[in-house]
Amino acid sequence: MNNFYLGIDIGGTEVKIGVVTGAGDIIKTDNFSVNFDNYKTPIIETVLKSLDIFINKNNLDLSTILGIGISATGQIDTYNGTVAGTAGHIDNWIGTPIKNILKEKYSLPVSVANDANCAVIGEYWRGSAMGCSNVIMITVGTGIGGGIISNGKLLSGKIGIAGELGHFPINITGKKCSCGNIGCYEKYASTTALVNNVKDLLKSNANIDINNINGKFIFEQINLGNADIKKIVDKWIESIAMGLVGLIHIFNPELVIIGGGVSNQEELFITPLRNKIFELIMPSFKNGLKISSASLGNNAGLCGAVYNLIYENNLL
Ligand SMILES: [Zn+2]
Known part of the structure; x- marks a missing residue:
């Protein structure tokens, strides 16, 4: 049986969700808007809804998923998996306990890091670096x-x-x-x-x-x-x-x-x-x-998020 990881790359305009292998190959991805109502709907709510849609649409068997790696916009406290701050204003984002919310919902290991930091890690794992x-x-x-x-x-x-x-x-x-x-x-x-x-x-x-x-x-x-x-x-x-x-x-x-x-x-x-x-x-x-x-283009964040997850939790 194959094992996979879920990668989630949360940007200021959209969230990209993907299934990634332990070797960093991205199997399928989809994008969903997060600012469709100017963040009145909190980003995390949109992410959870988008995940439900992604999982259903792709008939994903959650028992094959070993963990969730998240790349997110803003200053991310990687130890607590929360949004510590942002440079500009994004409604309903600062303070979001991303890691705990996802952990509670899926009972899987979760890691969260800033999107640009995930991008360099992605390039280090599978790209130019x-x-x-x-x-x-x-x-x-x-x-x-x-x-x-x-x-x-x-x-x-x-x-x-x-x-x-x-x-x-x-x-x-x-x-x-x-x-x-x-x-x-x-x-x-x-x-x-x-x-x-x-x-x-x-x-x-x-x-x-x-x-x-x-x-x-x-x-x-x-x-x-x-x-x-x-x-x-x-x-x-x-x-x-x-x-x-x-x-x-x-x-x-x-x-x-x-x-x-x-x-x-x-x-x-x-x-x-x-x-x-x-x-x-x-x-x-x-x-x-x-x-x-x-x-890696705009797949770098997804890739890096999954790399962080695997190495923080010794999942390989
Ligand atoms: Zn500045």
Whole structure:
């Protein structure tokens, strides 16, 4: 008889549920919206309902499931499996005892960790970071997510919320952030920051609906030779590089992984970012350093959550 694990990746817009093998192969997945009513329905309620639907739809035999690994948005207290905080406001989320709720309902081992930390663990188990012991991963999207593996171990900190790289301040006189601070990395390095800067540039252009501006549009414009947009992208890449240079000097990684939708732009994003970083770091840090895009896409969180579950509970 085969044994499986359930992976649950809870993001700010949707929850992804999947069946994962002990080798990290994802058998089936499904996504469900969590912000359909702007979080009036608590996320955890939506997750429980979605799980019922997923289990019924796939005729899942729960006796073959050995545990539930959860990756979740926000600052996750990994020891208690609760939501300790968030950078922006999400109604009905802070304080949710995710681990206890799932444990009680399914009587299975449960582990919970932050989504960006799960992503780097997923890449370490089955993706770009296989075989690497010192890894920094940033996920470039609405914000910046981060995870750090140092000497073969995920940097977790006192309650498990370490690696909050998006809120690493890089500008003392900078922009106000949703976390209440100013000058945070994600205000300059996220896809949202890039899109906002391009919207500012194009807002008086009557031929363009600025609501349609996204990463894809921006890179298409560079391919078409739009020099003004190229300038904004260059500045954005420089901001991403600045943060990573600081982290490289602190952690001396062998690998920096870039995740998020924009990371599939190898030529227009990953290559110039790599060049910029190598231009700025001290020579001895270049030794054996690789900078590459993530390889698991949006399955990384699910994969990492199940890896955490297996190793925290000795389930293999
Ligand atoms: Zn912040």
